[in-house]
Amino acid sequence: MTRPLQLHDAADVELNEAADYYDLESPGLGEVFLEDVERGFRRIREHPDAATAVAPGIRKLVLTRFPFAIIYATRGDIVRVLAIAHQRKRPYYWRSRG
Numbered sequence: 600m601t602r603p604l605q606l607h608d609a610a611d612v613e614l615n616e617a618a619d620y621y622d623l624e625s626p627g628l629g630e631v632f633l634e635d636v637e638r639g640f641r642r643i644r645e646h647p648d649a650a651t652a653v654a655p656g657i658r659k660l661v662l663t664r665f666p667f668a669i670i671y672a673t674r675g676d677i678v679r680v681l682a683i684a685h686q687r688k689r690p691y692y693w694r695s696r697g
Contacts (some may be wrong), residue, residue: 603676606680610670610693614683617632631664639663639669647671668682669682670682681693
């Protein structure tokens with residue numbers, strides 16, 4: 600079963616800011632970043648309990664090509680993305696988004 604996915608408003612901003620940053624570094628790299636995130640979203644929708652638990656009810660899926668993780672929680676049948684978090688910056692800043 601594939602679950603619907605919702606992005607927290609702040610996670611959506613983080614996603615777009617990271618893609619814009621990578622595009623500035625190298626044209627087209629932002630699109631590659633977004634593709635990596637989309638692959639992560641597909642894995643989460645299909646297997647929401649497979650990623651690493653980081654807090655009660657919250658999991659983290661590390662991207663394969665970029666130093667980011669998708670932080671998410673499952674609420675019933677919905678997967679709620681709380682953050683698109685850089686792996687080396689401000690750990691757990693997203694906790695208030697739960």
